[in-house]
Amino acid sequence: MIQIDLTGQVAVVTGGSSGIGFATARLFLQAGAAVAICGRDSERLDAAQASLATEFPQAQLLAARCDVLDAEQVGGFAAQVMQRFGRVDMLVNNAGQGRVSTFADTSDEAWRDELELKYFSIIRPTRAFLPMLKDAPSPAIVCVNSLLALQPEPHMVATSSARAGVLSLVKSLATELAPQRIRVNSILIGIVESGQWKRRYQNYLNENAASPERQSWEQWSGELARKKNVPLARFGLPEEAAQALFYLATTLSSYTTGSHIDVSGGFARHV
Numbered sequence: 001m002i003q004i005d006l007t008g009q010v011a012v013v014t015g016g017s018s019g020i021g022f023a024t025a026r027l028f029l030q031a032g033a034a035v036a037i038c039g040r041d042s043e044r045l046d047a048a049q050a051s052l053a054t055e056f057p058q059a060q061l062l063a064a065r066c067d068v069l070d071a072e073q074v075g076g077f078a079a080q081v082m083q084r085f086g087r088v089d090m091l092v093n094n095a096g097q098g099r100v101s102t103f104a105d106t107s108d109e110a111w112r113d114e115l116e117l118k119y120f121s122i123i124r125p126t127r128a129f130l131p132m133l134k135d136a137p138s139p140a141i142v143c144v145n146s147l148l149a150l151q152p153e154p155h156m157v158a159t160s161s162a163r164a165g166v167l168s169l170v171k172s173l174a175t176e177l178a179p180q181r182i183r184v185n186s187i188l189i190g191i192v193e194s195g196q197w198k199r200r201y202q203n204y205l206n207e208n209a210a211s212p213e214r215q216s217w218e219q220w221s222g223e224l225a226r227k228k229n230v231p232l233a234r235f236g237l238p239e240e241a242a243q244a245l246f247y248l249a250t251t252l253s254s255y256t257t258g259s260h261i262d263v264s265g266g267f268a269r270h271v
């Protein structure tokens with residue numbers, strides 16, 4: 001196995017209090033990096049911090065409350081990271097969630113909210129951490145994007161459309177920042193088992209509270225993956241998305257920029 005030592009380096013993971021972001025923070029800590037995570041919900045953030053501190057007692061870890069859509073909060077988060085660690089080498093733009101809606105039931109406001117989330121969750125942290133990344137020896141930005149960027153789903157019309165735009169944004173950023181040696185890449189995920197899916201499963205349990213045939217998580221998620229014709233017939237694990245993010249954030253991928261990795265269990269229909 002290739003070992004990579006990130007001692008002395010600093011990774012920032014937005015939305016690091018749950019799911020893919022949390023799994024990514026764990027990988028960076030395992031490799032010896034100092035890690036800063038952020039999220040909006042204090043309880044979730046505290047729980048994540050406590051869990052990481054227990055697993056990595058020596059860890060240099062900062063957990064800050066920050067909504068990535070609020071420029072002031074993002075600026076404050078960047079200032080805290082700078083004050084605590086003095087540098088940033090890797091930025092993972094992960095914070096966010098999807099929106100289930102068709103064209104018929106998406107209002108103007110919902111369209112604006114979704115476009116704002118998908119674009120500004122990248123724009124604001126990137127802008128805030130750019131001065132620190134410019135000073136790093138091997139800086140990288142990685143964005144969590146979705147396969148919906150290339151393979152839209154009608155029941156997620158606004159998310160799919162915004163995700164396609166993010167693909168373009170990542171490419172443009174990669175080109176603009178290449179002279180400063182900052183690599184910018186993304187991962188395209190299919191269905192990954194994480195907070196948002198656990199919440200959907202909980203809704204299913206609540207709606208079927210009286211049914212003796214309620215499915216277990218494995219049955220429910222496996223059936224969904226098969227219905228969607230995911231060749232690997234299961235959801236991805238947050239750790240599997242995190243490993244691709246880790247690869248793109250570190251010098252393991254030193255000659256890769258403006259690119260993306262598919263982490264969809266074969267769900268992509270295109271070549």
Ligand code: NDP
Pocket residue numbers: 014015016017018019020021038039040041042044045066067068069094095096097098144145146147189190191192193194195196197238
């Ligand atoms: P989770 O719900 O498990 O994690 C989302 C994380 O983002 C949480 O830490 C959440 O904390 C944080 N977050 C959400 N909105 C904001 C915000 N405005 N500011 C700061 N933090 C925020 O979901 P996933 O791990 O699945 O999601 C990670 C990314 O992957 C998201 O961008 C999602 O859209 C994307 N994705 C996931 C898919 C999947 O199947 N899981 C499929 C396609 C894309 P808090 O709520 O406390 O702020």
